[in-house]
Amino acid sequence: MALTDVKTAANRLTELLAGLDEATARGDSVLPGWSRGHVITHIANFSRAMTRQVEYALRGELVEVYDGGRPARDADIEAGAHRPAAELIADLNDAITALLAAWDRVGADDWSLPILHRNSTLAHGIDATWRELTVHTSDLSLAVTPADWPAPFCAHLLDFLRPRTPDGVHLVLHPTDGPTWENGTGEDHVLTGTLNALTAWYAGRTPDSPVDGRRPELLPWP
Structure with missing residues (x-):
């Protein structure tokens, strides 16, 4: 940064x-x-x-x-x-x-x-x-909106928010416009969407475009 x-x-x-x-x-x-x-x-x-x-x-x-x-x-x-x-x-x-x-x-x-x-x-x-x-x-x-967040910021925010993934969940984010991101161990929850949409969801904000997949209940911000 x-x-x-x-x-x-x-x-x-x-x-x-x-x-x-x-x-x-x-x-x-x-x-x-x-x-x-x-x-x-x-x-x-x-x-x-x-x-x-x-x-x-x-x-x-x-x-x-x-x-x-x-x-x-x-x-x-x-x-x-x-x-x-x-x-x-x-x-x-x-x-x-x-x-x-x-x-x-x-x-x-x-x-x-x-x-x-x-x-x-x-x-x-x-x-x-x-x-x-x-x-x-x-x-x-x-x-x-979150759709305007720069890609480096999205990458930073995803890593900062890793503690939001609950125990027993293996969260896999598959951005259509970026590399796959994973966190946690346990039951697979695989989500797809744009990098910004996935980051917005993980940050507790409303994505500007669809996020597909079974979303786990996230923990609070660290």
């Missing part, structure tokens, strides 16, 4: 939301119970949280991802989701600008520095940034 991929995802998101009006901001996202305002607020809050992870890591320090943990994270999303559209976008743009600037300060020898986000490293943190920006852009239910 390269920083250029994160910047491309960030640009796609900000361009998609340029000129957001009130009705669109209040409209439903694809995430149950969340408006687009909720998704935008979450991305902005995540961006600030990850910026802090980067800044502290570069100083040789660790800091919690969200002060107050998951309850405070969820409360902040709900509190910010209903702001005027212009305020939502200004906040998002400021947060993403700061995050990209933070990633620009990471040197070649810094990627192994630890962070508390998933108890991982800066290298994993930039992957998480790529996932958050890319997946949630399609969650806005605007012009971008």
Whole structure:
């Protein structure tokens, strides 16, 4: 994963939301119970949280991802989701600008520095940034869908989500436009479709084209 991929995802998101009006901001996202305002607020809050992870890591320090943990994270999303559209976008743009600037300060020898986000490293943190920006852009239910996810991103997301395959299941994905992907052991579940459709299904999103085969019940996101 390269920083250029994160910047491309960030640009796609900000361009998609340029000129957001009130009705669109209040409209439903694809995430149950969340408006687009909720998704935008979450991305902005995540961006600030990850910026802090980067800044502290570069100083040789660790800091919690969200002060107050998951309850405070969820409360902040709900509190910010209903702001005027212009305020939502200004906040998002400021947060993403700061995050990209933070990633620009990471040197070649810094990627192994630890962070508390998933108890991982800066290298994993930039992957998480790529996932958050890319997946949630399609969650806005605007012009971008999982069918627009780049093939390298689909490959990355499938591998990240391997823990979703339940015990006793040998999951085989046969993309019509890519190599076969397998995970787990046990009863065979063979699915076919485009790479993007299969990845969308595995990510818990609605595929834009058919996925054929017997689908197992997946575990939550890791």
